[in-house]
Amino acid sequence: MHHVTGTDGWRSRALAVMPVGSSTNSKAPTMLPDEPEVIVGGRGGRVWDDRGREFIDFRCALGPVTLGYADPRVDAAISAQLEHGILFGHPHPLETTTAELFCSLVPGAEAARFLKTGGEALAAVIRIARAHTGRDRVVQIGYNGWLNSLAAGARVLPGSTTTFVPGVPQALAQLHHAVDWDDRDTLDALFADHGSEVAVILVAADYPSIPEAADFYRHLRELADRHGALLAYDEMVTGFRVAVGGMAQSTGVVPDLAVYGKGIANGMPLSVYCGRREVLAVLDRGEVVVTSTYGGETLSLAAATATMTIMRDEDVPGRLRDLGAYLQDGLxxxxxxxxxxxxxxxxxxCPQFVGEGAVIDRFLRASFAEGLSLYRVVYVNAAHTDADLVDALDRAGRACEAIRG
Incomplete structure (x- = not known):
């Protein structure tokens, strides 16, 4: 293992060559030296940094690692496909078989297609919805990826909003409307003014509100139907974690379109946009072009097939719920x-920290110092053992003691 410490650590090297020092804003460390500068490996529910420190990890790559790091079944599927090639000039059978498996598991997925990231899959959904309805306005609830954070007051990151978005022309921003979770008054006013111009309501679940979300989802379904708009779910975090079929399954309210990604391939890059065949038909007719060289890349599809099969056969979301409840209640x-x-x-x-920001930060920093890696959303994976959780709560207890003293 390559050890680099001190003033020429990985953070300063990264910043010298890369804006933010990471390609993912939320992964850039802000609590050095307690927080890891870099992670060099992981197995099961634990990760290691470049200094050889071991952490019980509840970041899970910000959600995608659902089965655990280096899951042997997923790794074997990737290795088996690697021997035959990664990408070709025609579709590989895995593209079809993975879509068949996905559609068999997800409510409302009559058809599905693949991309690499959540933001671009949501961009596809927005374009499809606009073409299908012939309307221009988009209502966005929650964070829908950097690419689609166009509205004044939109979530530019999961935890922050802005009054205007630098780099987005005003004329474009005016067609995107950011609405807070369960803000029915604002929704009613918006639809009173622009109901006949709204193409789609795009909603990502508010993590702290997930247990009580069904009523709001029913409200959105009814609102969309009354005004002839489409309803689309951003299931990036909730899909294959809260339930295999995400909020569509857990609330029983089925959208017209949805995107899935994190959790579906145990860390391999893959996103899915799916929904009613009639709506997706704008793609078949060539009215809308959504296309990407890497959409049918086979290693991610092999990983997704293995992951989704395990999810289906072993009730992984049930295990995540049980493990998560023990950790959440204990903390x-x-x-x-x-x-x-x-x-x-x-x-x-996927519970979220709420409360005093400064206290949350002090607790997270103290946890890193105890070998416990947490994030403002806490993700368990299926490889976390009971012993890992007991150990984690011991370390969290020491972190609490350290910051109250």
Whole structure:
């Protein structure tokens, strides 16, 4: 293992050659030296940094690692396909068989196509919805990827909004409307003014509100239907984590279009846009062109087939819920005991820290120092053992002690 420490550490090297020092904003470390500068490996539910420190990891690559790091079944599927090639000039059978498997598991997925990231899959959904409806306006609830953060007040990152978006022309921004979670008054006013011009309502679940989300999803379905708009779900985090079929399955409210990604291929880059065949028919007719050289890349499809098969056969979302509940309840009990004004709220498979920001930051930093890697959304994976969770709560307890003292 290559050890680099001190003033010429990985952070300064990265910043010298790369804006933000990472290609993913949320991964750039802000709590050095306690936080890892880089992660060099992972197995199961644990990761290691360049200094050889071991962390019990609840970042899970910000959600995609659902089965655990270096899952042998997924790795074997990737290796087997690698022997035959990665990418070709015609479709590979895996493109069809992976879509068949996906559509068999996800409510409302009559047809599906592949891309690499959530943002571009959502961009495809927006274009498809505009073409299908002949309308221009887009209502966005929650974070839908950097590519689609166009509205004034939109989520430019999951936790932050802006009044205007640098780099986005005003004329384009005016067609995108950001609405907060369960803000029905704003939605009603928006549809009163522009109901006949709205192509699609695009909604990403608010993590702390997931347990009570069904009523709001029913409201959105009814609102879209009344005004002739489409309803689309951003299931990037919730799909194959909260339930295999995400919020569509857990609420019973089925959208017209949806995107999935994180969780579907255990870390390999893949996103899916899917929905009603009638709506997706604008692609068949050539009215809308969505196309990408890497859409049918076979290693990710092999990984997705293995991951989704395991999800289907072993009730992985049930395991994530049980593991997550133990961790969530345990951490909240520690916070109460230590008198800390923070809590983990939401679905156990992806609960979010709420409360005093400065206290959350102090707790996260103290946790890193104890060999516990957390994020503002806490992700368990199926390879976390009971012993990992007991160990994690021990370390979290020490972190609480350190910051209350």
């Amino acid at each position: 909240n009990a520690l916070f109460v005991r230590a008198g800390l004004a923070i809590r983990l709220v939401g679905h156990p498979a």
